[in-house]
Amino acid sequence: METEKRSASEDPAEGPAETPAEAPALGPAASVARLLDGLAEERRPRRRGLRWGLVAGVAGAVVLGGVLVLVPRSGERAAPPAPGPAGRALAAAGTGVPASLPDLAALIGEREAHLRAHPGDDQSWAVLGSAYVERGARTGDFMSYPKAEHALRTSLKARPEGNVDALAGLAALADARHDYRAARTWGERAARLAPKRWTTYPVLVEAYRGLGDAKGVARSLETLQKLRSGAAVRALAGTVYRDRGWRENAAAALADAAALAEGPAERAAGLYRVGELAWERGEPAQALRYFDAALAAEPGHHPSLAGKGRALAALGRTSEALQAYRSALAKWPEPRYALELGELYESLKLMPAARAQYDLLRARVRDARRGGVNDERVLGLFEADHGDAGAAVLRLRAEFARHGSPENADALGWALHRAGDSEAGLELAERAMKKGPRSAAFAFHRGEIERELGRYGAARRHLTEALRVNPYFSPLGSAAARRALEALGDPPDGGPAQVYAPPGAPVPELPTPRRTRAPR
Numbered sequence: 001m002e003t004e005k006r007s008a009s010e011d012p013a014e015g016p017a018e019t020p021a022e023a024p025a026l027g028p029a030a031s032v033a034r035l036l037d038g039l040a041e042e043r044r045p046r047r048r049g050l051r052w053g054l055v056a057g058v059a060g061a062v063v064l065g066g067v068l069v070l071v072p073r074s075g076e077r078a079a080p081p082a083p084g085p086a087g088r089a090l091a092a093a094g095t096g097v098p099a100s101l102p103d104l105a106a107l108i109g110e111r112e113a114h115l116r117a118h119p120g121d122d123q124s125w126a127v128l129g130s131a132y133v134e135r136g137a138r139t140g141d142f143m144s145y146p147k148a149e150h151a152l153r154t155s156l157k158a159r160p161e162g163n164v165d166a167l168a169g170l171a172a173l174a175d176a177r178h179d180y181r182a183a184r185t186w187g188e189r190a191a192r193l194a195p196k197r198w199t200t201y202p203v204l205v206e207a208y209r210g211l212g213d214a215k216g217v218a219r220s221l222e223t224l225q226k227l228r229s230g231a232a233v234r235a236l237a238g239t240v241y242r243d244r245g246w247r248e249n250a251a252a253a254l255a256d257a258a259a260l261a262e263g264p265a266e267r268a269a270g271l272y273r274v275g276e277l278a279w280e281r282g283e284p285a286q287a288l289r290y291f292d293a294a295l296a297a298e299p300g301h302h303p304s305l306a307g308k309g310r311a312l313a314a315l316g317r318t319s320e321a322l323q324a325y326r327s328a329l330a331k332w333p334e335p336r337y338a339l340e341l342g343e344l345y346e347s348l349k350l351m352p353a354a355r356a357q358y359d360l361l362r363a364r365v366r367d368a369r370r371g372g373v374n375d376e377r378v379l380g381l382f383e384a385d386h387g388d389a390g391a392a393v394l395r396l397r398a399e400f401a402r403h404g405s406p407e408n409a410d411a412l413g414w415a416l417h418r419a420g421d422s423e424a425g426l427e428l429a430e431r432a433m434k435k436g437p438r439s440a441a442f443a444f445h446r447g448e449i450e451r452e453l454g455r456y457g458a459a460r461r462h463l464t465e466a467l468r469v470n471p472y473f474s475p476l477g478s479a480a481a482r483r484a485l486e487a488l489g490d491p492p493d494g495g496p497a498q499v500y501a502p503p504g505a506p507v508p509e510l511p512t513p514r515r516t517r518a519p520r
Contacts, residue, residue, distance in 0.1 A: 084106070085102060085103040085106035085107070086103065086106045086107040086109075086110040086111075088100070088103045089103035089104050089106065089107040089131075098134070098138070098263070098265035098266055098269070099134070099265075100263075100264075100265065101135075101138065101139070104131060104134060104135055104138075105135075107127075107131050108128065108131045108132065108135065111124050111127055111128040111131065112128065115128065120158055121158075122154075122155045122156075122158035122159040122163060122165075122166070123155070123165060125151045125152070125154045125155035125158065125166070126151070126152060126155040126163070126165035126166045126169050127165075128151045129147075129148045129149070129150075129151030129152035129154075129155065129166070129169045129173070130148070130152075130165075130169045130172065132144040132145070132147045132148035132151060133145070133148045133169065133172050133173050133176055136148065136176060136371070137176045139332070140302075140331075140332035140333065140334065142367065142368045142370070142371030142372075142373050143370065143371050144371070145173060145176065145177060145371040145372050145373065146371060146372065148169070148173050149170075149173060149372070152166050152169045152170050152173065153166075153170075155169075156170070162193060164190050164193045164194045164197065164200075167186050167187075167189050167190035167193070168186070168187070168190040168197075168199065168200050168203065170182075170186040171183045171184075171185075171186035171187035171190060171200070171203045171204070171207065172203050174186060174207070175203055175206045175207060175210070176373075177371070177372045177373045177374060178210065178373060178374040178375070178403075179372070179374055180206075180207045180208075180209075180210030180211045180402075180403050181207075181211065181402060181403070183203060183204075183206065183207035183210070184204070184207040184208065184211060184216075187200055187203045187204040187207055188204070190203075191204065196227060198224060198227040198228040201220045201221070201223055201224035201227070202224065202232070202236055204216070204220040205217055205220045205221055205224070205236055205240065208220060209239075209240075209243065209405065210403050210405055211403055211404060211405065212403070212404040212405040212406060212408070212409075212435065214244075214435065217240055217243070218240075221236065221237060221240055224236070225237065230260065231256075231257045231258075231260040231261050231262070231266065231270065232257070232266075234253050234254070234256045234257035234260065235253070235254060235257035235258075235269075235270060235273060237253045238250045238251075238252075238253030238254035238256075238257060238273065238277075239254075239273070241253055242254075242277060242280075242437055243436070243437050244437070245437055245438045247277070247281065247438065250277055251274070251277055254270070254273045254274045254277055255274055257270045257273070258270030258271050258273070258274050264297045264298045265297075265298055267294075267297040267298070268294040268295070268297040268298035268301040268304060269294075269301075269303075270294075271290045271291075271293045271294035271297065271304070272290070272291065272294045272301065272303050272304045272307060274290045275287045275288075275289070275290030275291045275293075275294065275304065275307055275311075276303075276307060278290060279307060279310060279311060279470070280437075280438075280439070280440070280469075280470060281469070281470065282440070282468075282469060282470035282471050282472065282473075284310070284311040284312075284314035284315050284472055285311070285315065287307065287310075287311045288308060288311040288312065288315070291304040291305075291307045291308040291311060292308065295308070300331055302328045302331035302332040302334070302337075303328075305324050305325075305327045305328035305331065306324070306325060306328040306334070306336075306337045306340065308321075308324040309321045309322070309324035309325035309328060309337075309340070309341070309344075310340065310472075312324055313344055313472070313475060314471075314472030318344075318348065321344065322341070322344070322345075325337060325340065325341040325344065326341070329341065329360070333360060333364045334364070335361045335364045335365050335368070335375050335378045335379065335382075336378050338357045338358070338360045338361040338364060339357070339358075339361050339378060339381070339382050341357045342354045342355075342356075342357030342358045342361065342386075343474065343475050343476045344475045345357060346475075346476060347475035347476055347479065358382065358386060361378070361379070361382055362379070365378070365379045374399075376395050376396065376398070376399040377396065377399055377407060377408055377411050379395065380392045380395045380396035380399065380411055380412075380415055381411050381414070381415075383395065383415075384396075384411075384414055384415040384418045384419075385418065385476075389415055389418040389419040389420075390419050392415040392418070392419070393412070393415045393416055393419050393421075396408065396411050396412040396415050397412060399411075399412075400412045400428075405436075406431070406432045406433075406435045406436025406437070406442075407432070407436065409428045409429075409431045409432040409435070409436075410428070410429060410432035410433075410436065410439075410441070410442050410445055412425075412428050413425040413426065413427070413428030413429040413431075413432060413445065413446075413449065414429070414445045414449075416428065417429075417445070417448070417449045417452065422449050422452045422453050423453065425449050426446070426449045426450065426453065429442070429445050429446035429449050430446065432445075432446075433446055438469060439469070440465075440466045440467070440469040440470035440473035440477075441466070441473055441474065441477065443462045443463070443465040443466035443469060444462070444463065444466035444473065444474075444477050444480075444481050446462045447459045447460075447461070447462030447463035447464075447465075447466060447481070447484065448463070448480070448481075448484060450462060451463070451484055451488065456488055457491065459484070459488060460485065460488050460491065463481045463484050463485050463488075464485065466481050467481055467482065467485075
């Protein structure tokens with residue numbers, strides 16, 4: 001695996017180190033062809049000397065948004081022997097590539113043993129805390145997060161001044177817990193201390209996205225792109241373009257990132273993102289190809305298993321869809337997966353099975369809360385449609401006050417509508433569509449709210465848009481949108497009645513236009 005081209009924790013005063021020129025970004029068609037054609041066989045690993053100084057095993061490391069980045073030892077020239085599993089975890093993360101889970105487990109065990117003998121090693125505490133964050137994010141073990149917080153705060157206590165590693169690790173932890181205010185605070189502190197350290201900016205982009213701060217996202221992405229290029233940066237840029245509604249730009253960037261990915265875990269994540277974008281465009285067959293490709297790269301990749309379930313359900317392959325969802329939940333009982341599977345069961349009139357998934361959703365949200373994870377939006381959307389809409393409003397109003405993203409605006413607007421306050425809901429639905437990505441669910445929510453308010457022309461337009469963006473966006477929502485459009489019927493012949501004067505009404509005189517001389 002390639003090592004990092006430069007240190008992620010260089011002295012801010014030195015400026016970014018010079019990096020070798022990278023291959024130019026591929027166009028979307030070339031990227032798609034490359035990444036799909038290359039899936040049948042793994043790339044042969046390129047042999048390159050590792051220039052990492054493994055001090056006391058893995059003490060020389062810093063944080064990369066929940067993963068780890070090695071710091072090359074000053075003046076190191078000779079390539080040391082190949083590192084063991086813990087060293088491989090650090091070397092993999094040197095370019096932002098996710099470490100393999102066995103190597104990550106080895107790193108955690110090694111740092112725990114080291115810290116029992118050397119409890120004052122602030123950098124090793126930061127490494128351990130960041131490894132816990134990655135384990136929690138990758139495996140769904142949310143109880144890793146309290147351990148991560150303890151380790152990172154211990155590092156900060158041991159070295160309160162200038163401890164960028166601990167600050168960046170705390171920012172990554174807050175992002176993983178969906179606490180975007182805290183992530184912004186920790187990330188901005190880290191960026192002020194080391195403004196040329198590129199690894200801080202992906203964490204800040206995620207924090208600003210969660211807060212709905214488009215200017216903060218643009219500023220952080222621009223800084224990141226000046227400091228760094230490559231697969232990880234292309235993937236993040238693609239996500240931002242998707243949020244802006246720039247679908248072609250997003251597709252090109254995400255396809256490039258997937259084609260340039262190194263290692264099975266990074267390749268799976270990249271292919272999943274391309275598949276998810278295809279799904280959002282209403283292309284389930286194309287999305288399924290990417291999800292299958294991601295699972296070929298990493299068979300247990302749970303987001304791709306859930307994505308495969310969505311695509312298979314849209315294609316009418318219901319039994320396979322149910323199995324894919326069950327496999328995803330076995331890997332990681334994510335509340336969103338339980339909600340989607342429950343609604344698929346409900347669309348099939350299998351209510352006992354649907355209620356079992358809804359119970360799992362509630363239990364999983366409670367479990368995640370013990371690890372400090374905020375899943376209020378998913379729980380609020382569930383309550384709005386399947387539980388207590390009034391409770392959903394209280395929950396989502398508090399969440400929107402903390403994190404004013406378009407996704408939270410849409411969720412709160414929908415809950416208000418379901419609770420009987422469609423006027424207030426419409427204002428938030430309009431905000432979500434104006435500031436957020438092009439989303440079939442957003443358009444459906446807005447159309448249904450407008451229909452309730454008697455704004456039938458706007459309702460017809462937005463319900464049609466929802467099904468045009470993605471006819472399969474939800475097993476329950478898609479069917480509801482079709483029923484609503486059928487109930488609305490076609491618009492009256494000749495357009496809205498108010499355009500025309502009533503019969504016998506006087507025709508107003510039009511003002512005579514003033515003549516102006518043409519310029520000579």
